[in-house]
Amino acid sequence: MDTHSSIIIYNVTVYSENQTLKNGYIKLTDKKITEIGDINQYVLQPKDHIIELSPSYKVIPGAIDVHIHGVNNADAMDGTAEALKTMASTLPKEGTTSFLATTMTQSNEAVEKALRNAGTYIEEQTSTDAEVVGIHLEGPFISPKRAGAQPPTHIQDPNVALFQEWQKAAGGHIKLVTLAPEQPNGLALTSYLKETNVVASIGHSDSTYDQVGEAIEAGASHITHLYNGMRGLHHREPGVLGAAYLRDELFVELITDGIHCRPEMVKLAYDQITSERMILITDSLRAKWLKNGTYDLGGQPVHVNDTTA
Incomplete structure (x- = not known):
């Protein structure tokens, strides 16, 4: 995978500081989380590496x-x-x-x-x-x-x-x-x-x-x-x-x-x-x-x- 590309983990439930995203995504760039949000509002980029899971996965902060x-x-x-x-x-x-x-x-x-x-x-x-x-x-x-x-x-x-x-x-x-x-x-x-x-x-x-x-x-x-x-x-x-x-x-x-x-x-x-x-x-x-x-x-x-x- 290109070192400049990002990993998009999506179709998961993401628990952030002040909201729960039922159809969420997590964007990782250079092994760091750089963005979270609703996958329906994300615009895929050509170099994005996609990992699809399911809403049964719950993602919480460390x-x-x-x-x-x-x-x-x-x-x-x-x-x-x-x-x-x-x-x-x-x-x-x-x-x-x-x-x-x-x-x-x-x-x-x-x-x-x-x-x-x-x-x-x-x-x-x-x-x-x-x-x-x-x-x-x-x-x-x-x-x-x-x-x-x-x-x-x-x-x-x-x-x-x-x-x-x-x-x-x-x-x-x-x-x-x-x-x-x-x-x-x-x-x-x-x-x-x-x-x-x-x-x-x-x-x-x-x-x-x-x-x-x-x-x-x-x-x-x-x-x-x-x-x-x-x-x-x-x-x-x-x-x-x-x-x-x-x-x-x-x-x-x-x-x-x-x-x-x-x-x-x-x-x-x-x-x-x-x-x-x-x-x-x-x-x-x-x-x-x-x-x-x-x-x-x-x-x-x-x-x-x-x-x-």
């Missing part, structure tokens, strides 16, 4: 995963360019085109190594793989009461000075931080994140509803994996979950694998939060794409059996 630790036996905490390259080359196969490399609660040395590696990789990446658009620092500034799969031995209080060191090590590429704002110095770090254009996310947190309100005032705008690792809903204390439902200032992550929360709870969250504030994530580990077996997550063994870890 997914952005803001919370993913690993895939295909690679993990952001490996601290190697090879690990991030494996993640970046695997994810497009399932429709993810960019992601935040997500760290774990570990020793300061291990976290810093992962941050330096990710920062360097982000600045040097040139391939057509999924793009690492930043870093998600999950922990260690979280609540021991809501550790979940985060190793409790490495949890520490929020620390602005330490975060500043880590952001420098990461080349300024930390874009999102999961923290427990109710912990000592939690609001101070939340405010600092807001001031430096980093998203402060409430997660692995035992915050009350009122404490979440204080965090929002300080600059929090995000909730990490709804239902998991947080104070739940009670009729006298709405907790983090109640705030996620009710506070429109918050964007809310949700893992929709049917294991982290029941499908009915996904529906309840969607009905309350709506697509305007909900962010689907995988929160996956290195076992994603691999067979049953035992794998590592933050220094802890994880036993994978069919769909359950």
Whole structure:
């Protein structure tokens, strides 16, 4: 095919940012999408290469995963360019085109190594793989009461000075931080994140509803994996979950694998939060794409059996 020609994929349902095209087309030039629209309004050019499918094919924009630790036996905490390259080359196969490399609660040395590696990789990446658009620092500034799969031995209080060191090590590429704002110095770090254009996310947190309100005032705008690792809903204390439902200032992550929360709870969250504030994530580990077996997550063994870890 002529290198100057375009590929026209048509007769598909195309979902764009603000409309659905039932009889749509996608035009690709030099391996990039350059145009979408209704095929009835497109004028074919002599060099167009036509690929006809059927309306049963649904085409959506590439997914952005803001919370993913690993895939295909690679993990952001490996601290190697090879690990991030494996993640970046695997994810497009399932429709993810960019992601935040997500760290774990570990020793300061291990976290810093992962941050330096990710920062360097982000600045040097040139391939057509999924793009690492930043870093998600999950922990260690979280609540021991809501550790979940985060190793409790490495949890520490929020620390602005330490975060500043880590952001420098990461080349300024930390874009999102999961923290427990109710912990000592939690609001101070939340405010600092807001001031430096980093998203402060409430997660692995035992915050009350009122404490979440204080965090929002300080600059929090995000909730990490709804239902998991947080104070739940009670009729006298709405907790983090109640705030996620009710506070429109918050964007809310949700893992929709049917294991982290029941499908009915996904529906309840969607009905309350709506697509305007909900962010689907995988929160996956290195076992994603691999067979049953035992794998590592933050220094802890994880036993994978069919769909359950």
